[in-house]
Amino acid sequence: MSLPSTRVDAFNVDLANELTRNGRRSGLTFAPEGGSERIRKVINKMVTEEDLIRTVTTAYANGWRQVKLYFMCGLPTETDEDVLQIAEVAKRVIEAGREASGMKDIRCTVSIGGFVPKPHTPFQWAAQLDHEATDARLHKLRDAIRADRRYGKSIGFRYHDGKPGIIEGLLSRGDRRVGAVIEQVWRQGARFDGWSEHFSYQAWADAAHEALRDVPVDLNWYTIRERGEDEVLPWDHLDSGLDKEWLWQDWQESISGAEVEDCRWTPCYDCGVCDQMGTSIQIGPTGQRLLPVTVVDPTPVLATEASS
Incomplete structure (x- = not known):
């Protein structure tokens, strides 16, 4: 059995051992997402490097031999140093694993995905990192890992080039004019x-050039351009429940690296969801607040009603 990505701060080694008791252990996956603590604060991933080392040490000490770490490249305010810190984290993981297990044949695989800003999130205004810069940073990281004679051979490195991410960004934050691009490339x-x-990628770039030639926008306009607070976004007419003003405030706090606690354990941040969507956060028997679960309409919709 292959276990899914596990939260660093919620790893249960007994559960992991039980789930894989009668099968081959393929490894454990954790997602720090940001290489440095600074960049993790930007995305509000409140997991320290010490938290990660403590978790993987427990895993290696209990017989696991392989750990996969998932990170993202191209996060807002990211620098080369933030990405290169991934190599240092991986080296510490190997060092902790060797010490905890008493063995040298352990592995740590670093997997990198490109960050693509999405609508209805605080990062919907962010500029996406262009594919040349993404590839350059990942090549520097690859070289930093390979150059280490002590740990390099124990660290696997997997990543995708930045070009597919640019097209994903086009489709994620594009407006109605992108429909012509999709038709053209098809x-x-x-x-x-x-x-x-x-x-x-070239087919998409050519299609975008052809389909958008008569309008004052291009592929870069949809992807690597930062949006302003007053810009009307293509999805503003769609209501996700979150207030746009609150998202902008959260975006500004992200840039400054301010950490925001989970609203299940703190006073309400007035983001707009609870009031507009009818969400009711209940107190569980343990005293902890439970995840909000809302039934919008308890009446089942029949297929005949849906089709009519």
């Missing part, structure tokens, strides 16, 4: 672009 023969062997 007419040019694009199919199954989620598979790397079928994906062609």
